[in-house]
Amino acid sequence: xxxxxxxxxxxxxxxxxxILDRYPEKRSALMPLLYVASLxxxxxxxxxxxxxxxxxxxxxxxxxxxxxxxxxxxAVPVGRYLISVCTSVVCYLNNADEVLEAVExxxxxxxxxxTHDGAISVERVECIGAxxxxxxxxxxxxxxxxxxxxxxxxxxxxxxxAKPPVVLADEMQQLFGGQRSFDWGPMDPDGxxxxxxxxxPYGSVEEGR
Ligand code: FES
Numbered sequence: 001x002x003x004x005x006x007x008x009x010x011x012x013x014x015x016x017x018x019i020l021d022r023y024p025e026k027r028s029a030l031m032p033l034l035y036v037a038s039l040x041x042x043x044x045x046x047x048x049x050x051x052x053x054x055x056x057x058x059x060x061x062x063x064x065x066x067x068x069x070x071x072x073x074x075a076v077p078v079g080r081y082l083i084s085v086c087t088s089v090v091c092y093l094n095n096a097d098e099v100l101e102a103v104e105x106x107x108x109x110x111x112x113x114x115t116h117d118g119a120i121s122v123e124r125v126e127c128i129g130a131x132x133x134x135x136x137x138x139x140x141x142x143x144x145x146x147x148x149x150x151x152x153x154x155x156x157x158x159x160x161x162a163k164p165p166v167v168l169a170d171e172m173q174q175l176f177g178g179q180r181s182f183d184w185g186p187m188d189p190d191g192x193x194x195x196x197x198x199x200x201p202y203g204s205v206e207e208g209r
Contacts, residue, residue, distance in 0.1 A: 012040045026056045044073040079121040084138040090131040102152035132181030142169040146178025
C-alpha cells in the first residue's frame with residue numbers, strides 16, 4: 001500500500017499517492033513529492049524534507065542534497081511576489097547592481113529576505129537566459145528585461161500597490177521594461193527591422209499554436 005503523510009491535506013495526500021503510484025522506484029518520485037511537500041508546508045522546510053524522505057525511503061540528507069541544488073525549492077518562506085534579480089556577468093555589466101539596490105531599497109529587504117507583511121521576497125540569481133535584454137529581473141519567474149534603477153523602483157511599487165493577482169511578463173515588460181532580448185532582428189530588404197520570427201516575446205502564447 002502506498003504510504004501517506006496523514007496530516008497533509010486530502011488534496012496533497014492524493015497528489016502524493018498518485019505520484020508514488022507512477023514510480024516503481026520510490027526515490028524517483030523525489031522531485032514531484034518535494035513540490036507537493038512544499039505546497040503543504042509553503043516551502044521546503046526541514047519537516048517537508050523529512051516527510052519526503054519517509055515517502056521515498058531515502059535519507060533526509062539525500063532529500064536535502066536535491067532540494068538545495070534546485071533553486072526553485074525554497075528553504076525559507078517566500079512572499080506572494082518573488083523578485084529575482086539577475087546579477088550574472090552580462091547583467092552585472094549592464095548595471096544590475098543598481099537594479100538590485102533599487103529593489104532592496106524599495107522593498108526594504110536585502111536579497112534572501114521577505115517583507116514584514118510577507119508580500120515580497122527578493123533574491124539574487126544567476127543568469128535567467130535573458131542576457132540580450134540585460135539587466136533582467138523575474139517576478140514569480142516571469143521575465144522583464146531592460147530595467148533601470150527607476151523602472152525597478154516603479155515595478156516594486158506597482159506590485160505593492162496594485163497587488164496584481166497574476167503577474168505576466170508582457171504586461172511588466174510594457175510597463176517597466178526597456179531593451180529586450182529579441183526586439184532587434186535582421187533588417188528586411190525594405191529596411192524594416194522585425195523581431196526574429198523564431199522567438200516571440202516571453203510569456204506570450206498565441207492561440208492555436
Ligand atoms: S546574465 Fe543576466 S540574464 Fe544572462
